[in-house]
Amino acid sequence: MSSFRPYIGLLRRDVRLAVRRRADLLMPLAFAVLVVLLFSVALGGSANKLAPVAAPVIWVTVLLSSFLSLEGMFRPDADDGTLDQWLCGSTSMIGLMFAKAAAHWLLYGVGLTLATPLLAMLLKLPADQLPVLLLALAIGTLGATQIGLIAAALTARLRRSGILLAIIVMPLFLPLLIFGSGAVDAVRLGDSPRSALMLLAAQTLMLLTLAPLAAAAGLKIGSDSPP
Amino acid sequence: MWMTARRQHQPRPQGYERFLIDMRVDNSETSRDTLALTIHASAKTHRSQRAESVTSRGPRRPFVPLTIDAESKLSVPALEANDLLCVRDDEALFAPLQLRVERGALLVLEGNNGSGKTTLLRALLGLNALQATTLQFLGEDVLERRHALRAGSVWMGHLLALKGDLSARENLEFTLALAGEAGVADADPLFAALGLAGFEDVPARTLSAGQRKRAALARLAASRRPLWLLDEPFANLDAAGMAVVEQLLRTHLARGGSAILTSHGVLPISVPASVLRLAALP
Numbered sequence: 001m002s003s004f005r006p007y008i009g010l011l012r013r014d015v016r017l018a019v020r021r022r023a024d025l026l027m028p029l030a031f032a033v034l035v036v037l038l039f040s041v042a043l044g045g046s047a048n049k050l051a052p053v054a055a056p057v058i059w060v061t062v063l064l065s066s067f068l069s070l071e072g073m074f075r076p077d078a079d080d081g082t083l084d085q086w087l088c089g090s091t092s093m094i095g096l097m098f099a100k101a102a103a104h105w106l107l108y109g110v111g112l113t114l115a116t117p118l119l120a121m122l123l124k125l126p127a128d129q130l131p132v133l134l135l136a137l138a139i140g141t142l143g144a145t146q147i148g149l150i151a152a153a154l155t156a157r158l159r160r161s162g163i164l165l166a167i168i169v170m171p172l173f174l175p176l177l178i179f180g181s182g183a184v185d186a187v188r189l190g191d192s193p194r195s196a197l198m199l200l201a202a203q204t205l206m207l208l209t210l211a212p213l214a215a216a217a218g219l220k221i222g223s224d225s226p227p
Numbered sequence: 228m229w230m231t232a233r234r235q236h237q238p239r240p241q242g243y244e245r246f247l248i249d250m251r252v253d254n255s256e257t258s259r260d261t262l263a264l265t266i267h268a269s270a271k272t273h274r275s276q277r278a279e280s281v282t283s284r285g286p287r288r289p290f291v292p293l294t295i296d297a298e299s300k301l302s303v304p305a306l307e308a309n310d311l312l313c314v315r316d317d318e319a320l321f322a323p324l325q326l327r328v329e330r331g332a333l334l335v336l337e338g339n340n341g342s343g344k345t346t347l348l349r350a351l352l353g354l355n356a357l358q359a360t361t362l363q364f365l366g367e368d369v370l371e372r373r374h375a376l377r378a379g380s381v382w383m384g385h386l387l388a389l390k391g392d393l394s395a396r397e398n399l400e401f402t403l404a405l406a407g408e409a410g411v412a413d414a415d416p417l418f419a420a421l422g423l424a425g426f427e428d429v430p431a432r433t434l435s436a437g438q439r440k441r442a443a444l445a446r447l448a449a450s451r452r453p454l455w456l457l458d459e460p461f462a463n464l465d466a467a468g469m470a471v472v473e474q475l476l477r478t479h480l481a482r483g484g485s486a487i488l489t490s491h492g493v494l495p496i497s498v499p500a501s502v503l504r505l506a507a508l509p
Binding site: 005006008009010012013016017020021076079080081082084085086087088089090091096223 | 349
């Protein structure tokens with residue numbers, strides 16, 4: 001298995017770096033909790049007002065806060081020369097992109113999914129919708145990470161990429177959002193969430209296969225100008 | 228990930244030999260932190276006579292096993308390029324070059340600021356655009372596909388690719404792992420030789436500029452690749468640090484490795500080198 005060593009190495013490195021910078025890791029979680037709190041206050045806190053919008057609000061919040069961590073995906077590596085080392089090395093960029101996305105999802109996607117029961121409680125989400133919401137979020141954040149990977153790769157060497165990242169990422173999040181919150185909506189209306197979840201998973205699978213290719217190409221294009 | 232698995236295993240060339248380079252700090256002999264070097268071949272066929280002829284003093288400690296092909300292809304230049312040209316914004320940076328670096332040789336690229344030294348090194352690795360009629364690495368054509376050259380060279384630029392939150396030891400471990408190079412079992416003697424003893428395990432951001440440079444040099448000391456491309460390797464280093472680089476270069480050249488480095492002034496070392504001056508276009 002030695003041929004996987006570079007990719008496992010990158011995964012381990014990113015996890016270790018995130019653990020060294022715990023504050024950065026907790027920022028998206030804190031943001032999500034605060035946004036959800038604002039919503040529940042704005043809607044008056046009553047269960048019959050909150051319950052129908054709980055799942056969509058959680059979905060939007062999670063996608064927005066996953067977006068907060070995107071700027072840190074490649075920027076530090078581009079700034080300290082690590083990215084150049086990858087680009088002029090013999091390790092496959094596609095493999096490295098795959099590992100990068102995996103690390104990012106493990107740190108942020110899984111983290112946000114695990115925080116979801118707290119968000120659901122704040123928004124008084126009916127208990128029968130929670131398992132489907134968690135499953136949909138676990139799949140959806142994996143897809144969202146892949147979209148973020150492409151956008152972060154394209155903007156890795158740009159100064160002040162924040163707004164540009166948002167403009168690239170938001171429209172691409174739409175299909176995930178439609179089927180992700182659609183799955184929970186199906187449960188609320190008494191239907192089976194199966195088809196919505198399947199379509200969500202299909203999108204995520206497609207993104208998983210194509211996004212590392214696109215991100216690797218994006219970083220290579222960006223390398224032709226001196227940093 | 229799966230697509231790349233097959234790329235990782237390059238067939239080893241014929242006559243492949245594994246050398247062990249033994250480095251240790253020898254405080255008793257010299258005042259500055261010089262590296263005392265002993266080279267012995269561990270290849271079965273040559274073991275006996277080599278080990279006798281070059282082993283000098285002291286107990287040997289296996290240090291960086293060098294996997295570059297030291298015996299075969301010695302007559303083939305490490306890097307050879309004809310009519311080499313770097314272009315930026317449709318303008319050539321310097322007059323077309325003939326570049327030839329022999330095995331075990333050091334080439335120094337000289338030129339004023341902005342003459343294209345760094346761009347040339349980056350272009351060789353495919354980080355910038357490059358034009359040439361031929362580009363060969365160890366006899367293999369790498370003009371179209373740069374993979375063999377990338378797999379056989381180490382690049383060190385102004386940006387040191389060190390993570391401030393990781394220690395020098397972790398940085399070395401991950402850099403080698405991500406490059407697909409073998410790790411160093413015991414890195415302590417390596418860091419001691421670089422003058423970083425006692426600083427291996429503190430976060431790299433707390434190190435001084437010169438210490439960070441030394442931490443980045445650890446990647447060279449641990450590398451087994453035959454070609455080093457070094458951009459201003461003496462920047463930020465004190466006299467002892469320059470001596471460390473000199474010793475690294477001497478070891479590398481002695482084991483059949485080659486190096487290209489850039490400089491805009493007099494070299495602070497006495498390693499024999501050929502000099503290529505990048506001339507501006509008229």
